[in-house]
Amino acid sequence: MDVATMVSLVVGAGAVLAAFAAGTGLRVVQQYERGLVFRFGRVRAARDPGLRLLIPFADKMRKVPMQIVTMPVPGQEGITRDNVTVRVDAVVYFRVIDPVQAVVEVQDYLFAVEQVAQTSLRSIIGKSDLDDLLSNREQLNRGLELMIDSPAIAWGVHIDRVEIKDVALPESLKRSMSRQAEAERERRARVITAEGELQASRKLAEAGDRMAAAPAALQLRLLQTVVEVAAEKNSTLVLPFPVELLRFLERSTPADEGGEQAPEPEPTPPATTTPRPAPTDAAPAVEQRAPTSASPAPRRTDSAPEPAD
Helix, strand or coil: CCHHHHHHHHHHHHHHHHHHHHHHHEEEECCCEEEEEEECCEEEEEECCEEEECCCCCEEEEEEECCCEEEEEEEEEEECCCCCEEEEEEEEEEEECCHHHHHHCCCCHHHHHHHHHHHHHHHHHHHCCHHHHHHCHHHHHHHHHHHHHHHHHHHCEEEEEEEEEEEECCHHHHHHHHHHHHHHHHHHHHHHHHHHHHHHHHHHHHHHHHHHHCHHHHHHHHHHHHHHHHHCCCCCCCCCCCHHHHHHHHHHCCCCCCCCCCCCCCCCCCCCCCCCCCCCCCCCCCCCCCCCCCCCCCCCCCCCCCCCC
């Protein structure tokens, strides 16, 4: 084997090794990523997006996404401050702001943020009332965001936003709340109806005073009512009769128009019964009544014959 052949083999082997080294040392970092370079296990730098060359067998790159991560928090059951059992789920929006801390300071920053979010959600449930969970969610969201962001900032993670999605209530509590809401709506309806009647009565009283001051207004109103009734296609005409006229006729009619009335018969006293004496062994006395003058004396019917002359 001559020298030229040996040189060509060496050059070819070197070219192959160079190509292999170049293939293993080239890395492409995307726009939404940062490349973290470890040289013999030590962090060297965070590379920007683009084509990056690494030292083969010495450098190792780990890519960290810088996008906003949307993490749903599983539903957590808890007891509120007013002793109501609820189930609340939420969602967390966060992103990495320091890739070195996100890789070096915590083993898995995604799992760590998820666990902190669950514990913070259970804590915020225990510190809040049911009314706050249902109506004052913005303040609870801010408090939950601060509770999660406090430990996450040391991991190179920033919490952008936390939202409470749903609050699951027991069925018995839902029925009680629906009955309460129905009673509240009924109360408001009655109050509105009463206020309307009060305002209508005031307007009617004012209209009555004005019509009393101007009697012609009452007649015009009467004619207007007749026109409104007659405008409908019916054969019945209703004419209201003034109550004042009835009162005038009642006052002008005399009370003893029919003459003197016969006196009412006096009431007869109730009959009283006297008790009879009990019968005795003696013979009853015979009561003899004398003839009264009212009864005529007996008259003889046979007369004596007259003597002859």
